[in-house]
Amino acid sequence: MLKYTIRRILGMIPMLLLISIVVFSLALSMPGDPFGGEIDPNNTDPEYIEKMREEAGLNDPVHVQYARWIANFVQGDFGESTRYKMPVSELIAERMPNTIFLGVTSLIITYILAFAMGMYAGRKPYTAGDNFIGGLNYLGLAIPSYIAGVFAIYFFSFKLGWFPFSGSIDIRLTEGTLEWYLSRLHHVFLPAVVLGALGTASYTQFLRNDIIESSRKDYVRTARAKGTPESKIYNKHILRNSIIPLITFLGFDIVTLISGAIITEAIFTYPGIGQLFLDSINSRDFPVIMTLTMMFSFLVLFGNMVADLLYGIVDPRIRVD
Secondary structure, three states, X not given: OHHHHHHHHHHHHHHHHHHHXXXXXXXXXXXXXXXXXXXXXXOOOHHHHHHHHHHHOOOOOHHHHHXXXXXXXXXXXXXXXXXXXXXXXXXXXXXXXXXXXXXXXXXXXXXXXXXXXXXXXXXXXXXXXXXXXXXXXXXHHHOOHHXXXXXXXXXXXXXXXXXXXXXXXXXXXXXXXXXXXXXXXXXXXXXXXXXXXXXXXXXXXXHHHHHHHHOOOHHHHHHHHOXXXXXXXXXXXXXXHHOHHHHHHHHHHHHHHHHOXXXXXXXXXXXXXXXXXXXXXXXXXXXXXXXXXXXXXXXXXXXXXXXXXXXXXXXXXXXXX
C-alpha cells in the first residue's frame, strides 16, 4: 500500500505539469487583461495602462511568462491579486474557512439523508416509500442549484425570515463568542441545505441499487438459510459491500470541501472560494484564477488517490500492494 501511494504521488507530478500548461494557456486566451477590465477612473491614460502591463510582465514572450509563473508557483509564491491588491495566498486563506465550513456542513447533510433514504429504499424496494424517495431523487437531479437557491431565499429568507440571504456572519457580533458561532451556523445552514439536499440524489440511488443487488447474492442467501437475523445481514454483510461505490464520491468530496459550490456561493453571496473564483474571472484577476484552478485540479487528483486507498480500507480483498 505504501509503494502504491508513493507511485500515485509521483505520477501526479507530470499530470500537474500538463494541467499547468493548459491553465496558463486558457488564462492567456481570455479576452482582455486585469488592467483593461479593472481601470481606476482617475487613471484612464493608455500610457499608464501600458506601464502597468509592462511591470506585470504581460508584454514578455509567452514561454517567459509561463516559466516565471511556474517557478514562483512551485516556491509558494502565487503572485498578487490585481483586484484586491494583496498576495493571493493571503486572499485564499481569508476565504478558505468559510468554504470549508460550508462544504463540511453540506456533506454531513448529504450523508445523513443519503444513508437514511438509501438504506430504507434498499431494504424495502418497490414500495410506496421507495417510490416516494425515488421521486424526490429525480426531482433533486432535475432542479438546478441556482433555481433551488433562489426559491430557498425567497421562501425561507424573504417570506418566512428564518435565515439570512447573504453573508457568513453578523458583523455586529464579537468574534469567538457563542453568539458569533451561532451566527455562522445560522448563515451557513440554508446554502448548506440547498447544496447537500441536491447532492443527496445520486448517493441515495447508488446505495439503494447496490443494496438491492447485494441482497440477491449467494452469500446473503446462505446467511438467511443459517437463520442470521435480517438486521445483522443488512448491517454487517450487505451494507459494508454497498458503501464501496460511495467511496468514489467521498474522494471527490475533498474538492467540494475547498471549492464549495461556486453557483451556490454566488447566489447566497457567501464569501468563500467559489465566489472569489467567479469575481476573479469577471475582473480578469489572472493570478487568482490560475492559482484556484491549479488547486482544484490538484484536489481532484488527490481525491482520486484517497478514493483508491479507501477502497482497500473498506474491503481488504481489493487492497493494492
